Amino acid sequence: LPKEFQLALPVMAQIEQAGFEAYFVGGSVRDILLGHKIHDVDIATSAFPAEIKAIFPRTIDIGIEHGTVLVLHQDNQYEVTTFRTESTYQDFRRPDQVEFVRSLTEDLKRRDFTINAFALKDDGEIIDLFDGLMDLQEHVLRAVGNPHERFHEDALRMMRGLRFVSQLGFAFEIETFDAINENHALLEKISVERIYVEFSKLLLGKFRNQAIRFLVETECYLYCPGFRYYGEALLRFADLKPISFATAAQGWTVLFEQMGIGQNLIRPFLKKWKASNDLIQEVQALHWGLKVRQEQPLKSWEIYQLGLENSLAVEALTPFYNLVPAETEVKDIYAALPIKHLRELAINGNDLLQKFKLKPGKWLKEVLSQLEYLVVTGSLANDDTTLLAKAETLLADVKQD
Ligand code: ATP
Ligand code: MG
Structure with missing residues (x-):
C-alpha cells in the first residue's frame, strides 16, 4: 500500500474493530493503480454516520445527509462515507433520497465509471466488480451498468466523463459514448455550479484537446453557459498545442482569445458561470497582458501592473502564439522595479x-x-x-x- 493509504490504516482498523467494514474507494484508488499522485483518500464503510462519530473523538459533519463524516486523524483528514444507494432519481440530477445500506456491492453499483468503482481493502486486495482493471489497462471509460440509465439518474456524469477524458486521456467505450450523444440534453437540468466544477477540471487536464473535441461532438457544449454559438471556436481551441494550463484562469484566457470575447465581455460571460470575482479579475488581467505580449515583450509598466505571478502566467501562454517565453527577463525586470506598489x-x-x-x-x-x-x-x-x-x-x- 502507498504511504497515503498506510497513514489511514489506523482509521480503517478502528472502524473494523467496532464491527464494521471499511474500504478505500473513489478516485484515489484509481489514481494509485494508474501510478498517479493522489490528493484525498476516501473511505467507504458499512457504519452509519452516527456510528462513525461514536468511534472517533475528532470528526466534522460535512455532509451527514449524504452519509459523509470527516474524520481527523493525526495531521490528516479522511472523508468517511456510509455505503449508500441513490434510489429514486426523478429529475436527472442528484437522488431524491440517499439510502444508507450495509452492502459494499450496492455502494459500488451507484458509482459512475468502472475505473471509479474499485474498493481497496486494508490488506491490499482490490475489489473490482465491473472489470474496471481491464478498462484501466485499456484506457477505457465505461459507465457502470446501463449507461442510458446512469446518465438519466444523474446527467452530470456525462460532464464528469469528459473531465476524465481530459485528465486521463482515456476514450469512451462505444455504448457509453452513444449514450452521451443521445442524452446530452439532460444536462439542461444540471446546475451551473456543478458543470463549472467539471469544466474547470477539464480545462486543466493534460488531454484537454481530446476532451474539448468530445464536448463539441457530443453537443454537451450546448449546455455550458455562453458556448452555444462557439462550437467552431471550441474546435480551434482544441487544435492548439497540447500544453497544459497551470490555472483555470490561463485556460479561460486562451479560450476567450479563440472565441473573440473581448475585455469588457469577460465579466458578464464568467458571471453566467457563477465564477468568483477573483477568477474574473485574474482572467481580465491575463487577457490584457496577453494582448500586450503578442505585440511586444512585457516592459516594466506592464509587469508592475500585472504583478509577478500574472506576468509569469502570461509568459506561460506565449508558446500558444509561437512566441518564446521570457520568464527570466520578466523576473529580472520585476526585481528591478523601483516600486512594486503605489x-x-x-x-x-x-x-x-x-x-x-x-x-x-x-x-x-x-x-x-x-x-x-x-x-x-x-x-x-x-x-x-x-x-x-x-x-x-x-x-x-x-x-x-
Ligand atoms: P478526483 O480525483 O477529481 O477527486 P474522483 O473520481 O475522486 O476524482 P469525486 O468527485 O471526488 O471524483 O468522487 C469520488 C467518487 O465518488 C468517484 O470516484 C465516484 O466513484 C463517485 N462519484 C462521484 N460523483 C459521482 C456521480 N455524479 N455519480 C456517480 N458516482 C459518483
Ligand atoms: Mg475525489
Whole structure:
C-alpha cells in the first residue's frame, strides 16, 4: 500500500474493530493503480454516520445527509462515507433520497465509471466488480451498468466523463459514448455550479484537446453557459498545442482569445458561470497582458501592473502564439522595479494636498498616477523632493486642460 493509504490504516482498523467494514474507494484508488499522485483518500464503510462519530473523538459533519463524516486523524483528514444507494432519481440530477445500506456491492453499483468503482481493502486486495482493471489497462471509460440509465439518474456524469477524458486521456467505450450523444440534453437540468466544477477540471487536464473535441461532438457544449454559438471556436481551441494550463484562469484566457470575447465581455460571460470575482479579475488581467505580449515583450509598466505571478502566467501562454517565453527577463525586470506598489511611492495624496493647498479632485489622481508611471518606468527617482517638484509642473498641465 502507498504511504497515503498506510497513514489511514489506523482509521480503517478502528472502524473494523467496532464491527464494521471499511474500504478505500473513489478516485484515489484509481489514481494509485494508474501510478498517479493522489490528493484525498476516501473511505467507504458499512457504519452509519452516527456510528462513525461514536468511534472517533475528532470528526466534522460535512455532509451527514449524504452519509459523509470527516474524520481527523493525526495531521490528516479522511472523508468517511456510509455505503449508500441513490434510489429514486426523478429529475436527472442528484437522488431524491440517499439510502444508507450495509452492502459494499450496492455502494459500488451507484458509482459512475468502472475505473471509479474499485474498493481497496486494508490488506491490499482490490475489489473490482465491473472489470474496471481491464478498462484501466485499456484506457477505457465505461459507465457502470446501463449507461442510458446512469446518465438519466444523474446527467452530470456525462460532464464528469469528459473531465476524465481530459485528465486521463482515456476514450469512451462505444455504448457509453452513444449514450452521451443521445442524452446530452439532460444536462439542461444540471446546475451551473456543478458543470463549472467539471469544466474547470477539464480545462486543466493534460488531454484537454481530446476532451474539448468530445464536448463539441457530443453537443454537451450546448449546455455550458455562453458556448452555444462557439462550437467552431471550441474546435480551434482544441487544435492548439497540447500544453497544459497551470490555472483555470490561463485556460479561460486562451479560450476567450479563440472565441473573440473581448475585455469588457469577460465579466458578464464568467458571471453566467457563477465564477468568483477573483477568477474574473485574474482572467481580465491575463487577457490584457496577453494582448500586450503578442505585440511586444512585457516592459516594466506592464509587469508592475500585472504583478509577478500574472506576468509569469502570461509568459506561460506565449508558446500558444509561437512566441518564446521570457520568464527570466520578466523576473529580472520585476526585481528591478523601483516600486512594486503605489503605496511605496515616496509621496502620497496627502503630501500633494498639503503642498498645493487645493481641494481633492480629479487632478490629484491624475498627478499621482503620472508620478507612479514615471517612477516605475525609471524616468524619475523615487524621492519626495524630486516628486514634489515634478508634481508642480504636472499640475500646471492638468490645470490647463
Ligand atoms: P478526483 O480525483 O477529481 O477527486 P474522483 O473520481 O475522486 O476524482 P469525486 O468527485 O471526488 O471524483 O468522487 C469520488 C467518487 O465518488 C468517484 O470516484 C465516484 O466513484 C463517485 N462519484 C462521484 N460523483 C459521482 C456521480 N455524479 N455519480 C456517480 N458516482 C459518483
Ligand atoms: Mg475525489
